[in-house]
Every structure is written in C-alpha cells, then in structure tokens.
Amino acid sequence: MFTGIIQAVGVLQSSSQHQSGRRLCIDIGDLPAPFPGIGDSVSVSGACLTVTELDGKRATFDVSTETLERCLVGNWSPGQTVNLEKALTLQTPLGGHLVSGHVDGIGSVSIIRSDGSFTKMGFRINPELGMFVAQKGSIAIDGVSLTVNGLEDSKDGTRFDLMLVPHTLEHTTLGNLAVGDAVHVEIDQVARYVQRLGQFGYRMPGEPGKTE
Numbered sequence: 001m002f003t004g005i006i007q008a009v010g011v012l013q014s015s016s017q018h019q020s021g022r023r024l025c026i027d028i029g030d031l032p033a034p035f036p037g038i039g040d041s042v043s044v045s046g047a048c049l050t051v052t053e054l055d056g057k058r059a060t061f062d063v064s065t066e067t068l069e070r071c072l073v074g075n076w077s078p079g080q081t082v083n084l085e086k087a088l089t090l091q092t093p094l095g096g097h098l099v100s101g102h103v104d105g106i107g108s109v110s111i112i113r114s115d116g117s118f119t120k121m122g123f124r125i126n127p128e129l130g131m132f133v134a135q136k137g138s139i140a141i142d143g144v145s146l147t148v149n150g151l152e153d154s155k156d157g158t159r160f161d162l163m164l165v166p167h168t169l170e171h172t173t174l175g176n177l178a179v180g181d182a183v184h185v186e187i188d189q190v191a192r193y194v195q196r197l198g199q200f201g202y203r204m205p206g207e208p209g210k211t212e
Helices: 065-070 166-171 189-199
Strands: 008-018 021-027 041-044 047-055 058-063 081-086 105-115 118-125 138-141 144-154 157-164 182-187
Touching: 008 058, 021 065, 041 058, 105 157, 118 166, 118 182, 138 157, 157 166, 182 189
Parallel strands: none
Antiparallel strands: 008 021, 008 081, 021 058, 041 047, 041 081, 047 058, 105 118, 105 182, 118 157, 138 144, 138 182, 144 157
C-alpha cells in the first residue's frame, strides 16, 4: 500500500527478458533511507513491484506477464525516468490517498496548459474506467496522488482535468509529459468497492428498497 506521494525519481538502467516476464534494474536515486530490502514492495510509476535484488542504489524487479499486459512497463527503455515510493508503514504520513499499486488502466494526456503558476493537465480514459472517476475525487497518475478538478463524459470515454503545482512537476515524472503520452491510471479504491457492492444490489440502511 502507498500514499501517492513520490519520494524519488529513479532511472531505468536495463530491461531484459526473464523467463516469461521481464527483469528491470533501476537506479533508485535519492529514495530516502532505509532503502527497501529483498522482498519489499516499491511503487514504480504506479505499479507495485517487488525487489528481487539490491546492489547499493540499484534495485532489481522481476515483472510478471500479467503486469506487462496491464502496464506500460514492457515499453520502457534504459534511461526512462520513473516515480518511486516505498510501501507505507503505520508511521507514514498519509499526505495523499491510499494507493494499492494495482494499475487499473492506461490513460493518455489530452491537454497541457499553463494557468498562472499552476499547470492544467487533461487525461482521457475509456468509459469502463471513467465511471469510477468523480469530481474532487482522488486518482493516481503514474503513482502520483492527485485531485480531479474537471470532468467530462462522452460515449468515447471520459476526460478529467488536474491542476499541478510546480513542486509536483519538478519532483515527479509528470513534468516530462507531452500531449499524447500514455500513463498508468489507478482509481480510488472506495469507488471500486462501491461498484462491487452495487453488483449485488446492496443498499445502505434506510435507502428505498433496502430489506432489513
């Protein structure tokens, strides 16, 4: 589990075939101590990966076929910068929102526009994912916890807008994005569970149709 508050930007050193998946070696840069150990989870641009080897500040992660199918990890090349966050503990400040590191889908950047000292970014996702996005709700983009400030649905999908402060652009990979770039999207976990309850016809106590 993570908070969506990025702790460092790492650099992919190598990406190679490993069994049926891939093996990534990442320079974890300024990730604060204590460094993750073997078997620890790290959010790598929003994807929860497990450390399999550690050599100084070079961490190795083995990526499964399922992760490759759901994420952009297989498209990364050496030199790619990635957002890094260690798994939270009971002492970790929850400055963002609860992020699982399970990527729900891929979005694309639709607009980037300056708005005073802020930057407005728009993203487009498919309708199946768009139903989980709410105005002023939380969403994770490449592992970064952000707040939805604008929302527009259409038959082709959902576009949502985010306002990014200079600090976020400077200390995450989001400052490198261009229109058309693909990103990892993780919806708020609460929305996921509410949708699941709705599949079973659950109603809150006191709602019309609720069977006591």
